[in-house]
Every structure is written in C-alpha cells, then in structure tokens.
Amino acid sequence: MRIEHLRQRLADLGAKPVHIQRVLRAWTHALPLSAGPARRGPNLPQAVLDALPALTAELDGLARLHSEHPAEDGSARLLVQLPDGQTVESVLLPRDGLCVSSQVGCAVGCVFCMTGRDGLLRQVGSAEIVAQVVLARRQRAVKKVVFMGMGEPAHNMENVIEAIQLLGTEGGIGHKNLVFSTVGDHRVFERLPTLTVKPALALSLHTSRADLRFELLPKAPRISPDELVELGETYARRTGYPIQYQWTLIDGVNDTPEELDGIVRLLAGKYAIMNMIPYNAVPDLPFRRPAWDKAADIARQLHRRGILTKLRNSAGQDVEGGCGQLRARVLGDETRPAEAPVKFVRG
Numbered sequence: 235m236r237i238e239h240l241r242q243r244l245a246d247l248g249a250k251p252v253h254i255q256r257v258l259r260a261w262t263h264a265l266p267l268s269a270g271p272a273r274r275g276p277n278l279p280q281a282v283l284d285a286l287p288a289l290t291a292e293l294d295g296l297a298r299l300h301s302e303h304p305a306e307d308g309s310a311r312l313l314v315q316l317p318d319g320q321t322v323e324s325v326l327l328p329r330d331g332l333c334v335s336s337q338v339g340c341a342v343g344c345v346f347c348m349t350g351r352d353g354l355l356r357q358v359g360s361a362e363i364v365a366q367v368v369l370a371r372r373q374r375a376v377k378k379v380v381f382m383g384m385g386e387p388a389h390n391m392e393n394v395i396e397a398i399q400l401l402g403t404e405g406g407i408g409h410k411n412l413v414f415s416t417v418g419d420h421r422v423f424e425r426l427p428t429l430t431v432k433p434a435l436a437l438s439l440h441t442s443r444a445d446l447r448f449e450l451l452p453k454a455p456r457i458s459p460d461e462l463v464e465l466g467e468t469y470a471r472r473t474g475y476p477i478q479y480q481w482t483l484i485d486g487v488n489d490t491p492e493e494l495d496g497i498v499r500l501l502a503g504k505y506a507i508m509n510m511i512p513y514n515a516v517p518d519l520p521f522r523r524p525a526w527d528k529a530a531d532i533a534r535q536l537h538r539r540g541i542l543t544k545l546r547n548s549a550g551q552d553v554e555g556g557c558g559q560l561r562a563r564v565l566g567d568e569t570r571p572a573e574a575p576v577k578f579v580r581g
C-alpha cells in the first residue's frame with residue numbers, strides 16, 4: 235500500500251488535509267487512529283470515524299510480527315510479515331534506532347550479501363515501510379530510522395521517499411536521523427536534494443578500486459569510487475550532515491594497505507564518516523570476517539591519517555545478524571539453489 239492511496243481514501247471520506255494529518259500522525263506514533271488533540275483542532279468527520287476500525291485492521295496487517303530474536307548487544311531482529319505473506323527484516327537497534335527493509339530481496343546482487351542472492355522479489359510499499367516503524371514503536375521509542383535492511387532504496391525511490399517524507403513530518407523523526415543507505419545511483423543525487431525532508435546519506439563504498447567494486451557489486455550503477463565521493467560531498471555540503479561511508483570489511487579482499495591508501499586519497503578533507511563493519515559470515519560464501527584486532531588496527535591507522543573512522547559490528551551477531559539471513563533461515567535454506575563459484579581480484 236502507498237501512503238498517497240491512504241491519503242486519497244481519507245479524502246474520499248470527506249477528510250480535510252488537517253484531518254488526514256491528524257490520522258497519519260496518530261498512526262505513525264502507534265496511537266489509536268482517532269487519537270489527537272481533543273480540545274484543539276477539528277474533530278474527524280463522522281464518515282472517517284466510522285471507517286477507522288476497518289482501516290486500523292488494514293494498517294495493522296501491513297506489518298505483523300512473525301518472530302522476534304533478541305541479541306546480546308541489546309538489538310533485536312524482527313521478522314515481519316507483509317499482507318501477502320512475504321517477510322522482511324527490521325532490526326531494533328540500541329539507542330532508539332530502527333533498521334527497516336525497503337524491498338523483498340534485491341537486484342544489486344552484492345556477492346557478500348544474503349539479501350541479494352535471490353534477486354528482487356517485490357517492492358515494499360511506502361505504507362509497509364512506515365508500518366515497520368509503527369510495529370517497532372509499539373515496543374519502544376524510535377528516534378532514528380536507517381534504510382539498511384533488505385533492499386536497495388534507490389530501486390524503490392518513490393515508496394522510500396514517500397515514507398521518508400511522512401516519517402520526517404507527522405512521524406516526528408529528525409531529518410538527519412533518517413538515513414538512506416545506497417550503493418549509489420545518479421537518481422539519488424538528483425532527487426534527494428530536491429526533497430523537503432532531506433535524509434542523511436550512507437554510501438556503501440566497500441573499496442576504493444573501481445574494478446573490484448564492479449566485481450563485489452555486480453549490478454550497481456557503474457559509478458567509480460572517485461565520482462561517488464564527489465557526488466556524496468556535494469550532498470553533504472548541501473544538507474550539513476556528513477556522508478556515512480559503509481565498508482563491509484572482508485578478510486584479504488578490501489582490508490589491504492593499498493585500500494587504506496585509497497581511502498585516505500578519497501576521503502581526506504571530506505565531510506565524511508567511515509563506518510567499517512566486519513563482514514558477517516553468510517553460509518556457503520567464500521569470504522571471511524577479519525579478526526577484530528586487525529579491523530581495530532585498520533580503524534586506528536585511518537584515524538591517525540585523518541579519516542574519522544568507526545568500527546561497528548552489524549547488530550545482532552548472535553541472531554543471524556547479516557541482512558536477509560534471518561528470513562533465509564526461517565524460509566529454509568534447503569530450498570536455495572547451489573551457488574555458482576565466484577572469483578575475486580585481490581587488492
């Protein structure tokens with residue numbers, strides 16, 4: 235379901251913009267749809283009030299909790315069922331964060347990512363994205379939403395943008411606390427600057443080498459790391475928030491001294507934060523997670539060379555912490571076709 239269809243349905247029942255705003259505010263805050271300022275603002279029209287029970291049931295059905303998997307680090311991975319029975323993952327992050335999914339599957343097919351293995355199954359509608367936030371808010375506060383779950387937001391732009399606009403207005407989430415995470419796409423750099431609610435941007439860079447990036451992210455747009463950083467820098471200066479570069483650290487692939495030189499060359503003096511996330515092992519894939527000490531040393535070296543670097547664990551390491559792994563486990567890995575062998579150019 236799209237949020238614009240929800241707005242239209244309310245308008246067809248006689249709701250004025252102020253009524254629609256009130257219902258959407260109540261929904262995004264996980265309150266009863268009729269909730270609102272009792273003494274301030276107009277009451278909802280009777281036709282809208284009459285429709286609320288059925289609408290509540292429908293909105294509740296957009297994202298139902300299939301199962302919850304709390305982790306030792308304070309995060310919890312939620313498997314969320316959509317109305318057609320498809321499932322996506324949301325992750326309750328420490329410090330009031332939530333990671334949401336924007337697609338079932340993904341067409342980019344990054345060779346280290348579980349979500350990309352089956353290709354794109356379907357888009358997640360804007361109302362289904364917001365419903366993941368509503369579901370989480372029934373459990374705890376959500377003050378930050380990162381689009382780092384299943385899917386490539388740039389491949390579902392209209393739904394993701396609609397969700398961001400609602401979350402950044404009626405949903406009460408600060409604009410820089412809405413984080414659009416992408417492999418990079420010209421459409422992102424064209425659209426995001428024009429929005430009223432401009433989200434923060436995370437760019438999944440992973441390597442400073444164009445050739446290796448094409449191997450690791452085979453269906454990502456062919457934008458070189460240099461161009462990506464230039465585009466990112468323009469957006470960062472425009473919004474006033476730094477770009478969060480994502481680097482899934484894979485042992486022997488993108489953790490070499492040459493890559494460290496490459497990062498310094500690309501990011502020195504840029505308005506940027508480098509987030510290094512040691513690779514989270516995916517069954518049947520030929521990659522290894524680097525030792526934590528090695529990853530920590532890399533982060534330290536970058537820091538010394540002037541790059542603001544944070545070493546992070548992906549949330550919920552002990553509960554199928556990699557994106558898409560929980561869904562895959564629940565669906566049953568035995569249905570998965572055998573992997574074709576993959577070859578890597580080492581940096």
Ligand SMILES: C[S@@+](CC[C@H](N)C(=O)[O-])C[C@H]1O[C@@H](n2cnc3c(N)ncnc32)[C@H](O)[C@@H]1O
Nearest residue numbers: 347382385386415416438480482513514556557
């Ligand atoms: C799942 S993606 C979703 C957002 C978007 N498609 C992207 O790539 O930025 C979010 C982040 O998870 C990372 N990721 C995917 N598989 C991973 C794994 N096995 N271990 C660690 N990080 C992984 C990606 O590299 C990306 O930076």
Ligand code: SF4
Nearest residue numbers: 340342344347350385
């Ligand atoms: S890392 Fe992001 S873009 Fe790549 S396959 Fe996974 S979800 Fe898609």
